[in-house]
Amino acid sequence: MALLGPSADVIRQLVTICEEYAEQHGLKYNTAKSELVIFKARKYNPSTESRIMLCGVSLNVVDRFKYLGHMLTDDLKDDLDLERERRATAVRGNMLARRFARCNKAVKLTLFRAYCQTFYTSSLWVRFTQRAYNALRVQYNNILRMLLRLPKHCSASGMFAEARVDDFFAIRRKRIAxxxxxxxxxxxxxxxxxxxxxxxxxxKFWVEVAFGRAK
Incomplete structure (x- = not known):
C-alpha cells in the first residue's frame, strides 16, 4: 500500500489511521519493508519534519522506490524508470535474437511486437533528460536491427516502414493518447x-505528444 500526503503532518495522521485499523483487525505492519520518500519542492526543506513513525519505528527515508514496477524518485524525474525499461527491453531483445534466430521474418516481427513494445508505464514519463530518452529509443531500434540481421547504421525510419512496425515515437503517442x-x-x-x-x-505534455507537437 502507499500513502500520499501534502505534508508530514498529513502522513502522520494517515499512518495513525492505519495503525488503529491494523490493531483492530489483528494485523501487523512490517516496518523493515516500509519506507518513506519525500518529494522535493523548491520552497520546502523537509529535514526538520521528515521523521515518521510506524508502530514505534522510525521509517527509513529513501530517495527512490519501486511501486507497481515503476521507479519513483524524490526529484520526480523519470530517468531511472527509463533506464529500467531500457535494460528490460535489452534483455527481452537479446533473448529473442538468440532463441529465434532461425525463424522467418513474420515470426520475428510478431515476437518483437509482443515482447519489445510494451514500454510499461511509459505514459507517465514526463520529466526526463534527452540522454535517457534517446538511450531507450536507440536500444529499441537496435533490437529490431539485430533481430532482422540488418546493418548497424541502416535507416531506422526506413527499417520500421519496411517492416510495418511502429517506431518508438508512434508507440509513445499511442500510449499517451x-x-x-x-x-x-x-x-x-x-x-x-x-x-x-x-x-x-x-x-499539457500528454496533449502535446498525443497531437504530435512533442516527442
Whole structure:
C-alpha cells in the first residue's frame, strides 16, 4: 500500500489511521519493508519534519522506490524508470535474437511486437533528460536491427516502414493518447480535474505528444 500526503503532518495522521485499523483487525505492519520518500519542492526543506513513525519505528527515508514496477524518485524525474525499461527491453531483445534466430521474418516481427513494445508505464514519463530518452529509443531500434540481421547504421525510419512496425515515437503517442482518453473518461473526480487542467504540466505534455507537437 502507499500513502500520499501534502505534508508530514498529513502522513502522520494517515499512518495513525492505519495503525488503529491494523490493531483492530489483528494485523501487523512490517516496518523493515516500509519506507518513506519525500518529494522535493523548491520552497520546502523537509529535514526538520521528515521523521515518521510506524508502530514505534522510525521509517527509513529513501530517495527512490519501486511501486507497481515503476521507479519513483524524490526529484520526480523519470530517468531511472527509463533506464529500467531500457535494460528490460535489452534483455527481452537479446533473448529473442538468440532463441529465434532461425525463424522467418513474420515470426520475428510478431515476437518483437509482443515482447519489445510494451514500454510499461511509459505514459507517465514526463520529466526526463534527452540522454535517457534517446538511450531507450536507440536500444529499441537496435533490437529490431539485430533481430532482422540488418546493418548497424541502416535507416531506422526506413527499417520500421519496411517492416510495418511502429517506431518508438508512434508507440509513445499511442500510449499517451490511450492514457489521456482513459483519464478523461474516468469516474474518478480527481482524474477528471487533472484532465481538464491544461495548465497542469502533465496534462499539457500528454496533449502535446498525443497531437504530435512533442516527442
Amino acid at each position: 490511450s492514457m489521456l482518453r482513459r483519464v478523461r473518461g474516468s469516474s474518478n473526480s480527481l482524474l477528471r480535474v487533472l484532465a481538464e487542467r491544461l495548465d497542469c504540466p502533465v496534462t
